[in-house]
Amino acid sequence: MGAQLTRSARQFSLNCFHQRFKQLTPPQFARKMAEVWLQEYCPPNYVPGGSEVSWIQDSIQLAADLHSIFEAQGIPYYVTGGVAAIAYGESRTTQDLDMVLSVPRAAIPALAAALEQAGFYVPGVDDVASGRIKTLQVTQIDTISRADLVIADVNPYEQLKFERRQTYRLTDSTSVYLASPEDLVVNKLRWGRQSQSEKQWRDVLGVLKAQQGDLDYEYMHRWAAEFDLAEALEQVTLEAGVREIADRQWATATYAVMRRAFVLAQERDRTTQPSSGVEVAEGNQYVLIQDSARQMFAVVVKLGDRAIAQFGPQGTVLAASPSLADRREWAAIGQHLDNKSPGSTTPKNQDS
Structure with missing residues (x-):
């Protein structure tokens, strides 16, 4: 739908400019449209060489054209930005195409030569x-279409994004690589913080609303925390109506840590039995409750008596409502328990 919107918008723009600038010759009109659509990125003295039919080409086709070049050059890439947001659920137009390339600087001249030849x-x-x-x-001369080809940084997260990129088929013979929706969300939150752009926030909302439970929220929380964006991710999941999904994924991922903390309390003889079938482990910040009769395991914040997770048999999540502080604390508890495993160095006491 996004590609169709872009084509429709360009066709409408062409029709309007034809009516307003009837006096222009075909080359002058072509230059005019290039200036309008490319704005500050319009190359000097550039006159589009294609027909008006080619001018309304969308960014998806441009991605397919570039895909062929990158494949021939052996250059890994992925599409990100507005085109990826459209692919994952935010229906809107976009002026250009953003692609990230994993290519050595020394190979840039050869890549540029291949692009110019194409x-x-x-x-x-x-x-x-x-x-x-x-x-x-870069600008595709015949179509008045442009793309930003970003040379990837060399760091673990960027490497992970290339490992997680996803293939989407455009035709029987053509596919393109997209950034994963989770990485797109994290990156758009980063870009939004830098640019203060509402468009980035809208894109994230669109992706979350469309993808919902098909996203890995724990992965997004991990990297959002790494980039000091945890609060932004919490807010946008709330606005998108997917906070409950994210919280349940957290509970599922954290259940094993909570059970380990409870078993450790049992081994240290630090549990009590206030009533038949109920066993309680009380830590510094949390109370862990195992109710055998009801087949339920619950974790409650000690101050305020607020339940953050409730589980049924085999760890089935019944309810979850962690705060950011709870997420951080249980991540620290998990790390602490890992450090207490055999063969590791035991850190200072950090009970739940």
């Missing part, structure tokens, strides 16, 4: 190859 205008090659800038801003 009909792209490729400025700033020396600056990108030298590392002064990290983005090749």
Whole structure:
């Protein structure tokens, strides 16, 4: 739908400009549309060479064209930004295409030559190859379409994003790689913080609302915390109406840690039995309750008596409502328990 919106928007723009600028010659009109659609990215003296039919090509087709070039060059890539947001659920138009490439700086000139041979205008090659800038801003000459080709950083998270990229088929013979929806959400929260752009927030909302339970919220929380975006992720999941899904995933992922904490309390003889079939382990911040009669295991915040997780048989999540502080604390407890395993160095006492 997003691609159709983009084509429709461009066709409408063409129709309107034809009516308003009837006096322009075909080359002048082509230059006018290039300036309108590319704005500050319009190359000097650039006149589109294709027909108006090619001008309304959407960014998805541009991605397919670039895919062929990258495959021939052996360059891993993934599509991100607005096109990926459209693919995962946010129906909107987008002016350009954002792609991240894993390519050595020394290979940039060869890549630029291949792009130019395929009909792209490729400025700033020396600056990108030298590392002064990290983005090749290329324009497909016949279609008035542009793409930002971002050279990937070298770090564990970027490597993980390439490992998690997903393949989507456009036609029987053409596929493209997209950033995973989880990585797209995290990246758009990062971009939104830097740019203060509401568009990034809307894209995240669109992806969360469309994907819902098909997302790995624990993965997103892990990296959101890494980039100091945990509160932003909490807020956007609440606005998107998927907070309960995220909380239940957290409870499922944390159940084993909670059970280990309870068993450790039993081994240390630190549990009590206030009533028949009920066993309680009381830590510094949390109370763990095992109710054998009701086949239920619960975790309650000691201060305020607030239940953050309730489980049925085999760890089935019945309810979950952790705060950010709870998430952080149980992550620390899990790390503490891992450090207490045989062969590890036991840190200072940190009971639940």
